[in-house]
Amino acid sequence: MRELNRYLDVAPEVAKAVAEGRPVVALESTIISHGMPYPQNVETALQVEKIIRDHGAVPATIAILGGRLKAGLTPEEIDYLGRTGAGVTKTSRRDLPVIVAKGMDGATTVTTTMMIAHMAGIQVFATGGIGGVHRGAETTMDISADLEELAQTPVMVVCAGAKSILDLGLTLEYLETKGVPVIGYQTKELPAFYTRHSGFGVDYELDSPAELAAAFRCQREMGLKTGMLVTNPIPEQYSMDADTINAAIDKAIAEAAEQGIHGKATTPFLLARVKDLTGGDSLESNIRLVYNNAALAAETAAELCRR
Ligand code: PSU
Ligand code: MN
Secondary structure, eight states: OOOOOTTEEEOHHHHHHHHTTOOEEEEOSHHHHTSSOTTHHHHHHHHHHHHHHHTTOEEEEEEEETTEEEESOOHHHHHHHHHHGGGSEEEOGGGHHHHHHTTOOEEEOHHHHHHHHHHHTOOEEEOSOOOOBBTTHHHHOOBOHHHHHHHHOOOEEEEOBOOTTBOHHHHHHHHHHTTOOEEEESOSBOOBTTBSOOSOBOSEEEOSHHHHHHHHHHHHHTTOOOOEEEEOOOOGGGOOOHHHHHHHHHHHHHHHHHTTOOGGGHHHHHHHHHHHHTTTHHHHHHHHHHHHHHHHHHHHHHHHHOO
């Protein structure tokens, strides 16, 4: 057994699965408290856990509760995070020391979910979208800590690409510089979250959970410390009209600039505005792509355990 971090609580079911070499999939909590409205956030989070179980893996939703790093939550804890919403502090790497020292609750981003998953011995993590290089970053320097985490923490992140609230071209350049493999699942094109197409190519197309697991296993066995980004396009039937979603994104970005939104508030502001401007359509797409990523992550985690 790996020596557990003294600030970490791994749920018994998760700890047992990790110790026995059975598949586990980590899930983030910022998507619950800041990424979707209540009650759809809680319903989605619980359904995602069910999908992971149905695909033969154990779900480990990650958050910080009362200053404890948690890998694996109860349904009651998930409900609390969803009901409290933005009242739970969005917690990235630099927030951890104060949140833990003060015994606060924190919603984990891709960054902190990767960190805690790795501490708990979990190799695969499913989410919706990652943070990246924001549009206008050449003047704001707003680059998500998620990219730095992908550069230094060996966890596979299965996402639906990134929203074009970001500069997708610069995000890919950054990941290339940092040595992070960007894989398209059954595609050579980076998916743009709500749509299957961004116009940007990815490094490699891999076509099965077994191929994903093989690449990740090689990366780990060579001692490479980077994460791996798997981008899984939203299923065709749930994808949105590109013009509709891009118009909403452009409007949200203009509003953020007018209102002087900056720092860690930017991404939650843009996500909320895009959802409001597109009615329920974008929320439905968002939920569906998370389900799709959960299934692929569970299948890949199962392949990783098969030797
Ligand atoms: N992008 C999405 N949905 C999300 C997020 C980003 O499409 O829910 C959340 C994730 O938790 C991600 C975080 O890690 O926002 C990135 O925030 P920032 O850009 O402030 O680093
Ligand atoms: Mn930022």
